[in-house]
Amino acid sequence: MRAARALATLDEVELGDHVCWRMDPSATFFADARAYVADGALYGDKLVFVAPARNASGLPRTVPEGLPPASVVLDLPDSANTESVLAAVRREARTAARQGFRSVRVLTERIPATAPGEAEELLAQELKLDEFASESGAIVVCAFRPSLWDAPTLERAACMHPQETGTRAPRPAFRMFSTGTDRWSVDGVIDSECASAFNAALRAAMGHAAKVRLRFDTLEMIDAAGMHALVDAARHLPDRRIHVEGANDTVRLCWELAGYANDGVPVVMAA
């Protein structure tokens, strides 16, 4: 069972982790990831580097130097396209398995969106990468330079990583991470300050799934805004349903009190 946790350094990654790495402002991306890459060689993991569409300065992308010989650089024409990125990393994971590697270590630096719809696509891609890590046991590290991001967008992206590390990396209010196909675990607290992030995460998860299952075992609390975000996400597209399991007594009581415990709501809240 995957669990959310904070990592002091990238040395602590484990198979199946999907890490939000908040980089130090002075960090050099690949230099700071060198130990992670080297550990991959030590443990028999193949490095898959997903090159960003452009680098942090907006200049044309460059391929880092000093990668291990068995590394793969995915220099995709559109690294913002979730389907193409996922297809590529899944292909590399299968290849790595055939080649005898223990797993793959995916490394990518996230660059803020500029085109319309890219922010939503980023969330969808993070969820898909999380599902990939959960199902394959791959390690996925997504690097973010906080100075480049507006805080709400970075917070939304961070919520979709079960692990976080880096300089002054705060624990997200909640985290939503994969526990199987179209199954997600939600931990932490969902209140009015992060309800829109929760809504965005759910919408991304429901984009290609008619039914989504959420585990609330480690969700401490959800307020009225959070419950509305949940219902709104389920109603956003027709014929969608969310089945929530493992909610604690207070969450289920609030759900009933809020008037959502009826057949007209496409969300079922179970114990």
Next chain:
Amino acid sequence: MTETVPSKAPGGPESPFRHELYPYRGDAQFLSGTLGFIQEALEGGEAVVVAVPSDKTSLLRAELSDEPAVAFVDVTTAGPNPGRLVAAWSAWMKERGEGDRPVRGIGETAWHQARSAAHLSELRYHEWLLNRAFAHSPTWSMLCPYDAADEDQDALRSLSRCHPLIRRDGQYATNEEYLGGNEYAFDVLSAPCDPFQELSFTQGDLAAIRAKVSQCASDAGVSETKLARLAVAVTEIATNSIRHAGGQGTLRTWTQDTTFLCEFRDSGFIADAMAGRSRPDTHQIGGRGLWLAHQLCDLVEIRSTRDQGTTVRLHMDVPR
């Protein structure tokens, strides 16, 4: 000075809802007044919902045998907070109304069992709010028996101000002591007990508020179950301050006797006296915060004016 009004007159000058205070002394008067009220209902084909203390329930049950049009409900199932009673009465009377069938309620509060002055004050305010809650409910009426045996005229006068009609000798009449209009004369909130903890908050502070309240409430002996409920309630009230009252507010917490209190002050104004008193509709977008606070806390006090802003006090009882 009262005057007799026709039997089908509205409860107040503008309202079709009949809300009658019935001061009585002794079981015989209790029975004569309530049975007369029930008899009127049965003759008119109306249903009756009775929510009275258990000893009074026994008295009425003995007289009514198994009259199907009369339903007895246990008011304690609504919980300790009078702020939940409007919704509870709405549900009980809607359930018995079966469409457009007129329903009468008999509700006697066990006033002598009030847990504190604040609880007593909120019980009275609930009685006043009933006039608003059911103002547009022509098919509903309510009789509120009040045991006046203790001859406490101040208490009777306070309660009398909340009822537009008063029943005496089998007749109801306009109650000239009733406080009509839109303003309720609230009791002044007592000062916080020393030592109290204080925290100013703004956007981004909800986690800090919950941490502060959890620590103080835990120290005060609030149970784990109530801590979880209080976390939701304080989140809702603080969110209201942040979203609707200039983005900031002040939290104070303290313990008074066997009650843990959280007080939120902000510059906002709650115009709707009924806010948080009615069960939310599935499709409504907002308006659940105060409702949840009322349902999750043992008592909620709200004072709100345009000039002085809003104060919300959340009470949680602590085991003795």
